[in-house]
Amino acid sequence: MSETITPTGAGAGSAAGAVEPPRGGWGGPARRWLRGAGEAFLRRREASVLLVALGLLVYFQASTPIFLTSDNLRNIAQATGPTAIVAVGMVFLLVSGEIDVSVGMVAALAPYLMHYAIDFYAVPAIPAIGLALAIAAGIGWVNGFISIRLRVPSFVTTLGMFYLLYGVLLTTSHAYPVAIPEATKGTLQTWLGAADWASLIWCLLIVGIFHLVLTQTRWGLHTISVGGNPLGATEAGIRAGRIKTGNFMIASVLGAFAGLLEAFRINSIDPNIGGGTRITFTAIAAAVIGGTALAGGSGTVIGALFGMLVLAELQNGFNLLGISANSFFLIQGIAILVSMIANQYLSRLRRAGRT
């Protein structure tokens, strides 16, 4: 990051401070240097979340020796994987200026769709999975259509969709869990979540791909554009509606995929997977802790992964330390608030850096 113009205000602190480190004392230069360093630290938001994740790792390992055993790492990976995949889709939506709170319900519904297709309509396993993902894409499209064309705020649209899907799920499943269809057992189930590290590998693959999509492709650039400056992006000829609808579809499909992975892993299809809203809100929390702005225009996929890792570490570590699971939510709440305050502070710094 080079400052090409002579910034005034907060920016000057960083530029001047970075060049000349303080020579002792707690006068102006030292404080400016600290502020500059803090700013540089905050600028790489993924880096700061990664530091938190590493710090937690060190702390928990120091407190309990089993934290870094391979069994426990697998637990953390399994807690991280599926929700991080949902968080990836959430990042895309948040960056383009929208939100989807129905995605957790899509995750719960998708395994049922697969189960209905296989067990009631005798569809082969792989097409049935494809069908479940396609229906998820359709749900995403409907979310997009209602939010963009009919101009209902996406929070409200997807809140409605959340209850609608919940109703569909409960009526069609009679609220009973079912077993994984026979047709998917074996290799397919192993690959799609049952193997120890399957969900983490899928998660890393998806994070890698979508990180590239967000930072290195037209789609990513236009996603940032429609979230950052909706009118400007439209004036430049970007079809904002298309981009946003596409991102709704991405979020839904990733949600469905995460739901399938989770169902295969726990070897059962459960209408209360993730407790309904839990997946959605954890994914939003991960995205936000990872540095994605709710107002749109900026966010990182890798940050969301680290954000999810932090949350998974916290939950797991608390379990190992024997701290009540109830206080985990306390920590999660504080983590969200702190990262949002940091986010706000950061954007104010950025604005001040502009002359």
Add this chain to the structure above:
Amino acid sequence: MTHPPTDPPHTHPPANPQPEARTEARTDPPAEARTEARTDPPAETRTEALRVENIAKRFGALTALRDVNLHLHKGEVLGLIGDNGAGKSTLIKIICGFHRPDRGRILLDGHEIVLRSVEHARTIGIDTVYQDLALINELSVYHNMFLNREHIRWPLLNNRRMRRLAQQQLDDMGVDIADVTTEVAKLSGGQRQAIAVARSVYSDARILLLDEPLAAMGAKEGTLILDLITDLKTRGDVSIIIIAHNYAQVLQVCDRVNVLQHGTITFDKPTTHTSQQELTDLMVAEYRTRRTNRTTNRHR
């Protein structure tokens, strides 16, 4: 000399002669075209790049444009002035494909066109610098310069190429930006404006629409943009419409001035035949009549 409407070539649509004339004009060596444009007096002999006929546009109860007729010669710089709310920006947004007119038609090189979108207008050579600049603060200078026109090495962006070209184009224009990877949010108002103009200039546009290009400019940067427009004019292959409030600048850089009042063009003269005083008087007169009419008639 007033402007006799040149016999509009679109009234007889036989497809044959038209494309021929067009290809001829295109294959002309540019040097020749340039001398032609310079030696000839304006009007009659020059080819028409853009023609707007009977354009009307309403937004609900608000009539933005009643009946707009406007033409633009090849290589000409047309100044469009008018009060706030006269409909200038609406007209620009119709010509650039952002809004669709309720009525009327647009002819490009004598052929009627129906603009489906901004993207469509861009592909046929109509590009715009908007009043609000349409820059994305979160993106770098070079990503903004190639916004929605990105160079691709499928499936990824060709960032290296875009960086190089952006730096080159800005240097050519004399815009002082040391690092094109800087986020646009960090630049000054004038630098942002310069980037928006540079973006359109290098888009190979045939028709360039500038909506208040000098609004956020300091004296130095304003001169830069004016020089740039003059430069484009001498090259002669771009036709430009400029919306501006500063009449001195309009007279300095434009070939012809149109005044838009109450959603229609009320005045059309070459800059050599008008003066700052005349334009000012015209606008003041409009204000006077509007004040007297205010109770009975509400124009916007």
